[in-house]
Amino acid sequence: MSPLKSSVVLLGAGNLATRLGVALYEKKIPVIQVYSRTEESAKKLGERLECEWTTDLGRISPDGTLYIFALKDSALQETLEKLPPLPGLFVHTAGSIPMDLFLPYHDRYGVLYPLQTFSKDREVLFETVPIFWEANNPEDGRVLEELAETLSQRVVPLDSERRRQLHLAAVFACNFTNHLYLQATEIVEKAGLPREYLLPLIRETADKVETLHPRSAQTGPAIRYDRNVIDKQLDLLEGDPGKQELYRLISKLIYSASRESDGAAKRTSLKA
């Protein structure tokens, strides 16, 4: 079945559901219905995708060929329990939930996991977003793969265990990184300076790892554990124990990582 012939029912109207719905819409893959618990969200996304919407699980359309559950992790199981019997292929979009969650509820199921951070009102170039898929039978796997390839240039089959690892990595690379941006921003704002001063640095730090492994890109006082600078910076953070603890821990970890890679380099050169 060509993805263009799929009839998608989209459950969820949050950040990911919205961006995925818009991407499907733009590729002319028919979304026939949107469900959300919140009327406002359901209506808004339904109108955006020019399709039916509902807040009632009892009224989910039985005409879907693909049901995409783009819900909060905590809501997924509960929703499956309440759902009346439906045909088609069920997929969820969560990094950390195994595919087999569907097992007690449905016979054909899988996962579509786009590795990106989504906001409702921020366009995302879906073509560049890696999409990882998994299915409980090869035929549905092909459907998911084709659908994903319609949306993105980077489509990869991936089992639940490795998807979980990828999701964990994403927490470090995105959620935790954003928190460091916040810590940096707080310091700058406390000094009475605009946070915009940091933006070229943030951008270049991200750009650098496109071509350089982050192990080689590491700079700053922590690499050689420069006690002089480190102690002075810890003093500057006095009165903010959270920032101090973070500073101390990451400095320690940077130093360990740089010693490990020095060791690895030495072992390599001994072999050569």
Added chain:
Amino acid sequence: MSPLKSSVVLLGAGNLATRLGVALYEKKIPVIQVYSRTEESAKKLGERLECEWTTDLGRISPDGTLYIFALKDSALQETLEKLPPLPGLFVHTAGSIPMDLFLPYHDRYGVLYPLQTFSKDREVLFETVPIFWEANNPEDGRVLEELAETLSQRVVPLDSERRRQLHLAAVFACNFTNHLYLQATEIVEKAGLPREYLLPLIRETADKVETLHPRSAQTGPAIRYDRNVIDKQLDLLEGDPGKQELYRLISKLIYSASRESDGAAKRTSLKA
């Protein structure tokens, strides 16, 4: 004095010295000499900037109008102590060192602090790099400001105390952020996957804060302190106490920060 009439002597041939030297060269501001303790570095940069080079502090040219000390923090004082008397304006480029370090050694001095991460062989669009300057007299201040404005579109006078805060913020936004990229990369590589899968996410996370304050851009399980996801992810990190400690600490800090901003929002709406 127009910056084009400055004769720059550049002390240092590391990442920052190289990128600054190249930027001056491209803007046709004459660099007349490069000094580095290491012959290879001095020669390489001297050739790149088509100027004299030396490894001997006794042979630093007395013809400079501007001496830029782009040395490691730890080498700066030692270099000043060994330097024969010279004319001109002395500046350093360090975020965390007060301008008055020069006081015992020279009468005209200042700072040029470009807030960016530099690599020798990676081009940087210097026009976008914020440059902060400081000088011990207004006339030299004007020289530094003009020189900086030749290189960049964002030039700001800034005292030593606030420069120190900015540098601390930069450690969080750049050095620490890069370490999170490394942690994420290690997780992905351990799962046998290419680190490239993370790049669109890293880029979007950085892009997002161009328009959104990082407080509003925060996503992920830690915001609501989702114990279920957090505990499972901590389990996945078993055997790596560094990653676990980092995960626990940053999750806690994200949660506190989101509660603070909820509180602030509530206080604001109560007032309204």
